[in-house]
Amino acid sequence: MADSFKAIKVTPSVYWVGAIDWDIRNFHGYLTSRGSTYNAFLVVGEKVTLIDTVKAAFKDEMFSRIASVVDPQKIDYIISNHAEMDHSGCLPDTIAAVNPEKVFTSRMGQKALVEHFHMDASSLTPVDEGETVDLGGKKFTFVETKMCHWPDSMVSYLHDEAVLFSQDAFGMHLASHERFIDELDRGVTDYEAMKYYANILTPLGSFIEKTLTKVASLDLKIDVVAPDHGPLLRRGEDIGGVIEKYTKWAKQPPTDKVVVVYDSMWGSSQKMARAIEEGLSDGGAKVKMFPMHDSHRSDVITDLLEAGGFVVGSATMNNGILPSIADVMCYLKGLKPRNLVGGAFGSYGWSGEAPKILNATLEEMGVEIAAAPLRVMYVPDDKQISKSREFGLNIAKKMMAKL
Ligand code: FEO
DSSP, X not given: OTTTXXXXXXXXXXXXXXXXXXXXOEETTEEOTTOEEEOOEEEESSSEEXXXXXXXXXXXXXXXXXXXXXXXXXXXXXXXXXXXHHHHTTHXXXXXXXXXXXXXXXXXXXXXXXXXXXXXXXXXXXXXXXXXXXXXXXXXXXXXXXXXXXXXXXXXXXXXXXXXXXXXXXXXXXXXXXXXXXXSOHHHHHHHHHHHIXXXXXXXXXXXXXXXXXXXXXXXXXXXXXXXXXXXXXXXXXXXXXXXHHHHHHHOOOOSEEEEEEEOSSSHHHHHHHHHHXXXXXXXXXXXXXXXXXXXXXXXXXXXXXXXXXXXEEXXXXXXXXXXXXXXXXXXXXXXXXXXXXXXXXXXXXXOOHHHHHHHHHHHTXXXXXXOOEEEESSOOHHHHHHHHHHHHHHHHHHHHTO
């Protein structure tokens, strides 16, 4: 293991020494279909600084990559930008192994690390917002990015080579040997960046807006963005592009796209969904359908991030909604997508609670209800199919009125 893995040089003094996780598919409910990386970086000057670590199980891989550049014992400093365990999991073992002079973290990071690992708080050096330190001729400035996405989150800026170590921000779950985004398929990286934002950052739009404004006000020259997951960015158009996308996603402006999620028991709610789809399309909306018996919640939120409409349907089962719909609604409610117009529908046999339950959930989510819950007993006839189509058309009209 010791010399299995090599570091990758990303600038004259910065090396990527992270780990590639080709196997992970479940990141607390988020389907990571293309795996992930846990990025750690070594900055080598008169002193050696390690920025972030990796998930505990990948410690040997990180140490192997470090050892390809420098004896790990020569690490003088560690900077912990974010306390979540995919980046701090092997921090205690790393501290024990290399005995660094200092471990820098935000004040909230110090608290979080102590609470995670029951470390001695005095073994960590908290830094202040905007503080600049000189680590063996390498000048770093620390900028707090609270709630982007944890209270402890901060980013570190290396002045000499204009590298922004952005922790989770601007990252994506994508396993690859290529270390730069310009070496990868653009369609894949665009989708994975959006999926990452949608599944991690959607509820934090107002914090992200403030943080982007704060970082912009610092007027930093940024040549490389080095996130803690996925590829790095080194071209101006890629860096500008992701900042532009984050600015848009933080606001979630209304669009002409509508997401329809549904599940059926004997096909009637599915028939309604197809008629609603036609009505939405007639009204000018771009429709994305998610049959939840075979769709993943994390793909739904990815499409909702750039949507202006959200329609949900379920058959009524045992006076409630189908389990597949309960799953996705629980996930979406927590992620708080904004600026949506929508409605609920479904067929039933006896009591027909599902559309009312779903309508109430949409209201709790802040979705503007464009049409009263649409219910059909048993199997929709031609008249009810027309009503379903009209239901979709009415929602599309309300959506279009917002553009
Ligand atoms: Fe990749 Fe918030 O940890």
